[in-house]
Amino acid sequence: MRLSRYFLPILRETPKEAEIVSHRLMLRAGLIRQESAGIYAWLPLGLRVLNKINAIIREEQTRAGAVEVLMPTIQSADLWRESGRYDAYGKEMLRITDRHDREMLFGPTNEEMITEIVRGYVRSYKDLPLNLFHIQWKFRDEVRPRFGVMRSREFLMKDAYSFDLDPVAGRHSYNKMFVAYLRTFARMGLTAIPMVAETGPIGGNLSHEFIILAHTGESEVFCHKDFLTFAPPPADIDFENPAALEEVVGKWTSLYAATSEMHDEAAYNAVPDEAKMAARGIEVGHIFFFGTKYSEPMRAVVNGPDGKEITLSMGSYGIGPSRLVAALIEANHDDNGIIWPEQVAPFHVGVADLKQGDPATGKVCAELVQQLENAGLDVLHDDRDDRPGAKFATLDLIGLPWQVVVGPKGLADGVVEVKRRRDGARELLAPADAVARIVASVRAARA
């Protein structure tokens, strides 16, 4: 992509309204723009990150056997009356009246609607297990939206819903998502620690939050530091093998980990002192097993092998992709800007022409872009007529993992400068070697 034809509105000044670093950097680097309180437009660079996050989530959900659907944003109030949540949900629910005075709402979550869909079609025990997910915009009318997309009103959510014949099978479905979540976050370069959680308005008695550690995190967490050394489950784990999944879940729940709401001082004190870790964290995922809480009042039942009715056991599993963009920045930045992990970077490489208009630098830039794109990389080509200092500052701010700087001086020696954003390491390389270096790094990160 040529920057001269792109839309990358960088802000030179730090926006006053932004209290946390991810919000400041998302505004400055032209990722988002606020349209109303807690409501954001995604600008081109931000949307690219969001889509890369969605792609990883989608792959891991599919690998774990979940099937993608897409439910509408607007729901009928009657559906929520069936479960009893319409009145209980309170002011966070955005309630709407249509032109025929029907009571509607902008969905904050989809337990009721997915239960309605499944009860409408699924009749037999043979059709189970079933896990359906979607990635759709939700709305929660927060009284004080803040921190940018970290706590916005309109936000993107991946929510999956599992349906099983009994709690034992339901537990296996829960474990599938538990394992899928560990893989999902690990692929984004994040270590997410599962912590026992309260179930709140979703309900049920089994729930884990997935928390990543960040100095600027919203909540206090206490855990055993060995979590940081755990390897994520491998790509070829057999999701149909309950014992294999139980082993992974067992390992990741064997050590102490709790947010301040669920903190148990006595249990934490049993952790050896050298392994104690008190830190700040950001919730990036939340999973629930709630059995028949919705299927019973909404009559989601199937016929069992003996012809008798079975009320379905359900769970739900949420990840907020829009919130993850902010969480990734909280965990990956420095004073100069964002430092994207390669797997979610909007572009893998920025190629800066230091003498725009010069035929020699122009030719090398065009060749570099072509070769990097042919290797499957996403490349941003800064072809604007701008000062080198401004180009460097922009590339640091937007945080692409690799920068290639093409200037007349280097070209006289046959080299370009390759800079790795994460540690600032610089190398002077022949253009072909620069391509090989970067392609190898991106491919390794994907594997």
Add this chain to the structure above:
Amino acid sequence: MRLSRYFLPILRETPKEAEIVSHRLMLRAGLIRQESAGIYAWLPLGLRVLNKINAIIREEQTRAGAVEVLMPTIQSADLWRESGRYDAYGKEMLRITDRHDREMLFGPTNEEMITEIVRGYVRSYKDLPLNLFHIQWKFRDEVRPRFGVMRSREFLMKDAYSFDLDPVAGRHSYNKMFVAYLRTFARMGLTAIPMVAETGPIGGNLSHEFIILAHTGESEVFCHKDFLTFAPPPADIDFENPAALEEVVGKWTSLYAATSEMHDEAAYNAVPDEAKMAARGIEVGHIFFFGTKYSEPMRAVVNGPDGKEITLSMGSYGIGPSRLVAALIEANHDDNGIIWPEQVAPFHVGVADLKQGDPATGKVCAELVQQLENAGLDVLHDDRDDRPGAKFATLDLIGLPWQVVVGPKGLADGVVEVKRRRDGARELLAPADAVARIVASVRAARA
């Protein structure tokens, strides 16, 4: 994808409420489910088609130089007061009050919001031209929603917005989208005819609708039949060459074409009798050039080369992907079900095992699926324990372009049966030849 692990809820009976064939087939083939009047959930098979349509639209928008963003669904009423449309828009606008009694709305279109974004960042004539698009859910509170997703209340729209320094440059941006639309529809196997259109609540004085012909179309259209012989613009057309685009647009507007609202009997009578075509059509796209209608009241201006303020010239360009799914079915079906064009089919091939549980058919099916998937095709593997007749009926109903039937009898002769859904042509082929046959066809359709 193994059908036994998929969610494909086929209806045996024709739903009474569906008046048109696309609505009936979308319900029967398990593409959508109605959640409220005019509000639908997309089931797995329908979502796959929707995503394929979106991918083609996205590629052609990008090729024409448009850059993707994503605006929120909920907008502030104040934004619409700036343009004067808040009161004018009427009851089709879904108006919402949030918990702080702020007036909001579910966006029916985004001229105001995109103008607000561009005026917030773009300061100089050097930053133009600019065309930003997004693919996002919209809401129009139709008084009588009907025909399924053809006229729904919550619907997906790709809307692009161009910003230029003057009407001449604006016309070039309009032509880019005109040409991109011709290519977009052609890639889906549709011949869309541009027809001069009324501008309605969007405004302006230059507008074209893109209409596809279908017996069951909603509106009457009159046109010269030579449109059906026109080749779409090639993939390598130079979108930066105004004359090249003007030539394409000139050709596609040189012959008579009008919907009944804009029909000019005298002009139509000048068409030679043998070239007259009166038919029914479905609108699949609509483009507008409206100059300063929004930029003037909303003060979207830039500094020109001489430092003087220039009010931006704008256009907007819409395609409804959710409506296109229905339009594609209206144009591609028979008594047995849907007939997907290869480019938008949810899966390219269905592989049916006629003797589920038999090691020989199972082995060949697994190999076929693997080889077709390795070639980049999307494959649905019917591995359910079901009667052959039911499997054939399902495959015909859901309309995958190719069917491969694997039975013990054929395998005894070393062959499988390959059926082309569009014309029912059948061939007995060795499995390797079946793969080669289908892969070649899908690749040709992509080119």
